[in-house]
Amino acid sequence: MKKRQVISMIACAVCTLAVGTAAFAEDTIKIGFFAPVSAPSAAADGQSSLQSAKLAVDLINEAGGIDGKQVELVDYDDGLDTTEAANIAEKLTTDDSIAAIVSGSYSGPTKVAAPIAQEAGKLLVSAYAVHPDVVNAGDLVFSQSFPGSVQGTAAAVFAGEVLQAKRVAIVAVDLDFGTEQATYFKQKAAEYGIEIVSEDYIAISDNDMTSVITKIAGEDVDLIYSVNYYEQASEVCRQVALQGLECAILGTEGADSWQLLETAGEFANGLYITTNMNRDDENEKTQEYIDKYIETYNMQPDMVGASVYDAFQVLFDAMANVGTDTQAMKEYIAGMKDFDTVTGTLLYYNEAGSAVKPVQVQQVTDGEYHFAATIDDAAIIDPANY
Amino acid sequence: MFLQQLINALTIGSLYALTAMGATLIYGILGILDIANAGAYLVGAYVGWYIFHATGSIVLAFIGSMALVGLGGVVLQRTVYSPILAKPRTLSIIPLVAAVGLFTMSSDAVRLICGAGTKAYNLKFPVMVYKFTVFGKKLTIQPAWIMIFVLTAVLLFILWFILNRTKLGLAWRATAEDAEIAGVCGVNTSYAMALSYILGYGFAAAAGIMTGILYNSITPALGEVPSYKMLAIIVLGGLGNPLGTVIAGLLIGIAEVFLSVYFNLPIPKDAIAFVVLIIMLLIKPSGLLGRKNKV
Structure with a gap:
């Protein structure tokens, strides 16, 4: 009996040692990630987000990883639920093997996860959440997207200077995303003497625009600013097309999706959007991302996916240069200048941690998004100026 | 503009009436709030989409989807609802919880099987829009609206005919009145229940397809709004009363369009249905056409 016990103890010890050594020798860099994959109302963005995260990791691993180490994606589905986002953030921040976190989710879950990451001393890069509270969580949180202030103001500049709009109707989703952009649009539009003829804020669950457009049809507007x-x-x-309105439509990054091209079809032609990805950019990185995404997933990429991909590029660059120490990565990212990304040149991160980069205006022609303009005035694109 | 908005409102109202009809028929017979009707609406829109894109025929899409989803409803009734209700002392919350579970499952199943992205019906009408001038005002009618009016009217007529002019309808009405006594009198209550599900889920499927055509878009989230708004409509109509549901659907459509367009309400449009419901319940607690003893 004693002999047997000794043998089992040795066996246990060998197993523990084997597992322990394996873990110790683990030559991977783990990056935590969450996206709203299963929430029916956000699943398309969740899918786009997760697919781009996987693509970013696959491509860096194919290229030999970072300093010879392979990158491992530890992904979670937040279901667009803030409680779930908090649980995920707890899991990722209490796991020492996680080097940094990328949020591929909306403002709601990201706003909850950001302070948890900050408190635990983990770096978090938010890909496309627009709420200012995300970066306000602390110095370990960075954001790749434009806040509503930048995009709304840039839209007004385009409406005033390029479209020469005089009478504008605003149709916006009744969320921070819509109200914030509309507020800054109105402020800047006043400088161009643009008259805001009507404002309608529509619940996100409501897809019926017939009655709102019927109302606007009687207002003789030359532009509809659609923050949806x-x-x-x-x-x-x-x-607008079916009811025969003769006005331009200016949308936002919310309309930057192949799904709009599919459902609006020919009626989307002429639509302008403010966004961060210029599909016609000759930049090698942009074209490589677009080609690889289509090749891998057989669908067009969108702003959400491109922003997630960029968030990973920022982390990869930091890790390749300074390793995976959180403070070192934070300082490196905070000091980044003119970094080439899929969504154009990231000029720098402002003090709050928001990326400062030019706003792209794209127009739908022949069922595809194409370059229309770039707004790169520093006074407009730095969120610190608002 | 008033006439144009009225047409807009009646289009939406017709869809509401058809969507909520299934829940009304099922409440009328089983006395349960079947939220899973919103799942039938969602699944119906997707089944219709696949049939339409496989055959190119929207008629086949409607018939096929209504038949398949209607039969699916009977299967659910036989395997889920009836066994639950057959148990002695079943709390009324239990079938409701089962229905919520079925609805959630249907949304997730659609997302996993059909994908998370949007699908477009892309149904081409010979004319994109009809334009008229009435009293010097421009009026537009979109062919999708005509389809919704006509189809809703036809389906509701079929429902009226079945319920009022056939033996099966008589069985349904008898079962709705008192299932136990109807059963004792030789009425096959099981057929009446199956009828509720075939028609109810079938109508929800048709409403789902029509919504998909109207907005040229279906997503796995399609059933979310109907899942709660149909409750407001059936309660407003007087629980279990088909005619009341039609009136309530149209009323909610009109209230939503006019209140949201002419008054900048601080509440979301989707909440209007519930505000109307609360006002109605304060005035007439049994609903528009409900009988007092039903509440």
Whole structure:
């Protein structure tokens, strides 16, 4: 009996040692990630987000990883639920093997996860959440996207200077995303003497734009500023065309999706959007991302996916240069200048941690997004100026 | 503009009436709030989409989807609802919880099987829009609206005919009145229940397809709004009353369009249905056409 016990103890010890050595010798860099994959209302963005995260990791691993180490994606589904986002953030921040976190989710879950990451001393890069509270969580949180202030102001500049709009109707989703951009649009539009003829804030669950566009039809406007996500923006395009309004439509990054092109079809032609990805950019990185994404997933990439991909590029660059120490990465990222990304040149991160980069204006022609303008005035694109 | 908005409102209202009809028929017979009707609406829109894109026929899409989803409803009734209700002392919350579970499952199943992205019906009408001038005002009618009016009217007529002019309808009405006594009198209550599900889920499927055509878009989230708004409509109509549901659907459509367009309400449009419901319940607690003893 004693002999047996000794043998089992030795066996246990050998096993423990083997497992321990394996863990110790683990030559991977783990990056935590979450996206709203299973929430029906956000699943398309969740999918785009997760696919781009996987693509970023696959491509860096194919290229030999970072300093010879392979990158491992530890991904979670937040279901667009803030409680779940908090649980995920706890899991990722209490796991010492996680080097940094990328949020591929909306403002709601990201706003909850950011302070948890900050408190635990983990770096978090948010890909496309627009709420200012995300970066306000602390110095370990960075954001790749424009806040509403930048995008709304840039839209007004385009409306005033390029489209020469005089009478504008605003149709916006009744969320921070819509109200914030509309507020800054109105402020800047006043400088161009633009009259805001009507403002309608539509619940995100409501896809019916018929009655709103009927009302606007009687107002003789020359531009509709549509601060909506793709489903509602598609319906704005369709109803404007079907009801015979002769006005331009200016959308936002919320309408930057292949899904809008699919549902609005020919009615999307002429639509302008402010966004961060210029599909016609000759930059090798942009074209490589677009080609690889289509090749891998057989669908067009969008702003959400491109922003997630960029968040990973920023982390990879930091890790390749200074390793995975959080403070070193933080200082490196905070000091980044003119970094080439899929969504154009990232000029720098401002003090709050928001990326400062030019706003792209794209126009739908022949069912595809194409370059229309770039707004790169430093006074407009740095969120610190608002 | 008033006439144009009225047409807009009646289009939306017709869809609401058809969407909520399934829940009304099922409440009328089983006395349960079947939220899973919103799942039938969602699944119906997707089944219709696949049939339409496989055959190119929207008629086949409607017939096929209504039949398949209607039969699916009977399967659910036989395997889920009836066994639950057959148990002695079943709390009324239990079938409701089962329905919520079925609805959630249907949304997730659609997302996993059909993908998270949007699908477009892309149904081409010969004319994109009809334009008229009435009293000097421009009026537009979109062919999708005509389809919704006509199809809703036809389906509701079929429902009226079945319920009022056939033996099966008589069985349904008898079962709705008192299932136990109807059973004792020789009425096959099981057929009446199956009828509720075939028609109810079938109508929800048709409403799902029509919504998909109207907005040219279907997503796995399609059933979310109907899942709660249909409750407001069926309660407003007087629980279990088909005619009340039609009136309530149209009323909610009109209230939503006019209140949201002419008054900048601080509440979301989707909440209007519930505000109307609360006002109605304060005035007439049994709903528009409900009988007092039903509440």
